[in-house]
Amino acid sequence: MSIVYDAAARTLTLNTRSSSYQMQIGPLGYLLHTYYGRRAEGDFGALHLPKDVGFSPNPHELAAGRGWSLDTMPQEFSGANAGDFRLHSLKAEREDGAWGADLRYVRHEILPGAYGLEGLPAALDPDGEAETLSVTLRDPALGLEVELLYGVYESRDLITRAARITNTGAGTLRLRKAASACLDLPFGDWDLIHFHGRHAMERQPERVPVLHGVQSIGSQRVESSHQHNPFVILCDRHATQDSGDCYGLMLVYSGSHLTQIERDQMDAVRVVTGIRDEDFTWTLGPGERFDTPQALLCFRHDGLNALSQHYHRFLREALCRSRFSRAPRPVLLNNWEATYFNFDREKILAIAKEAKELGAELFVLDDGWFGKRNDDRSSLGDWFVNEQKLAGGLEPLIRGVKDLGLQFGLWVEPEMVSEDSELYRAHPDWALTVPGRLPSLGRSQLALDLSRPEVSEWIYQTVAGLLRRYEIDYIKWDINRSLTDLYSPALPAGQQGELAHRCTLGIYRVLERLTAEFPQVLFEGCAGGGGRFDAGMLAYFPQIWCSDDTDPIERLTIQRGSSYGYPLSAMGAHVSASPNHQTGRRTPLDTRAVVAMAGGFGYELDPGKLSEEEKERIRAQIARFRRYADLLREGDYYRIGEEEDPADYAAWQVVSRERDESLLSLVLTHPSANPAPLHLRFRGLDPEARYTLRLELFDAYAPEAEIGEERVYTGSALLYAGFTFPRLFGDYPSAQIHLKKIAD
């Protein structure tokens, strides 16, 4: 049993293999959070001594004692306007304007399996080990009940959380805030690691101390955004990649989100995460309920790498519904950076033919194949073929690609509309616009109002129509602007605050249907690169295009940042041309491949422009990737070196779950004339085993290197003594070391 109720101590404890999480039904039925951390047994209620703190209010019933305040005791799901001035988790408003939340325990239930959420993606129970704890709290004055849901995955060290709010009163209730999770850490000195960025520079890791006051990470774009990913880590001030206490909070949500971290007057820390509450309201009639998105919580005592590995496995194995999540993915070639909008059937077929000769398995036709789309100013919404470019339609093109022995993939952006389109001319009111005001444009386009059932139905029918009509093996599903001008004529005046969340529910409704109906299609998400790179999307899409920046040196940070929460198998990563189209930087072809292998490996260049020698190298790269594909997809990923180190290199390692195979990759980012030896210690190996080590150096003049030579080392030597690299030389050289355990 991973969930234990101790009736005498009034505690509810959630145990995973390495962590324990405990709450206690405290005085007056307030649900206190007593502990989350390394696995431990017992009642942790005594950690939290009541204390008379001036200006921290006391519940009326306990006022004589004065020592007990909601404002200082750790809460499981904080209320509002009832004595706790710290971050609120729930705020509701009655018809007469009375507002807040004062939540007291009513009952709890322990159930087998995972719980589902209305209209939202939630973790599954792939191994039949999940257990669910439901704790119901009530605010009788406001007439509401909150069911706190906890999914416990013992062997995965993961706890899911969500809240289900029901209007139990006779009148209408307006939710003004409904968070997914609240986590109080009453003691400790914590750093916050979060992932900020911008278009073509997503998920840059930043580590800062948690200071007094409130820090906010969020998005108001109705997409999880390039700017702030809905994932944060709180770690011990001294935690490293390989040691120290770390907590992760990841939202399974793709819309406007908010995570706030507060260090309060008593130095305690509270994190509240969920739907962004500013501009949000939700109206509940009597008996109606609202489910919040799910949050995934993980605690590890042994550093950031272990935390990441647990998220990677969980997303791959317990969240993603796609059969491709754990299956080999085809090596693709995408024509975007090869042609942009400038192509016809002959050009595409010529590229596909070369792609096949290089060893690719899937050809992807990107933007520009529909309507009269010759640049990015028109035709979104007109998902029928551009006959000017592709005379005879898609059929002969697809037949040509298939005849080459390749799978066929297609780009779509169905949540959007161009003003210059037949769709917009027919349904101008489907685009988000505030009446009386010109809407703002993003990439010259408008966003469709996915809160309207007829719009999401149209999107579903349109894409399903393409998938039924054509032999399509892969879809790249893009969205290329943030949402603004939030107003829907389909919602009553008092419910406009629901629009952002309703749009997010709309896209989930579409994806739920499409991915269930077409399970044989590999879907890759995209949002101008990685603008919607989150666990909500990863429930449906096993991979997401990581960034529009394909420069491999820039990608080192983008992919390393992404790796804190998301598995390599989720990150679309391509080898593109040099000089790079976004930065102008020149990099060796093999370095581009080494970086793309730390992701969903593919190519995005014109193979017709390659020399014979480059083609030969690409064939070797694809063969190498195939050898390592299972290891890279399923293995445990380690970031080598600390973020704050001014390293001249980037290195990462993947180790198979059985510890019998490993691949370490390294890119030198700053060569120097007389470098100190580059020495690294491996991670994750079996110290008792012996390994064959094979070193591959790329694009480097390295006279000392014994490239390709195999040597034998013990696991303990590689783990504790390490390995010194032969000198790497030149612009951005790279290396890979493959280790294979020698059978006893």
Ligand code: GLA
């Ligand atoms: C977005 C994507 C790119 C490409 C273009 C096409 O920017 O991220 O990969 O598909 O759209 O317009």
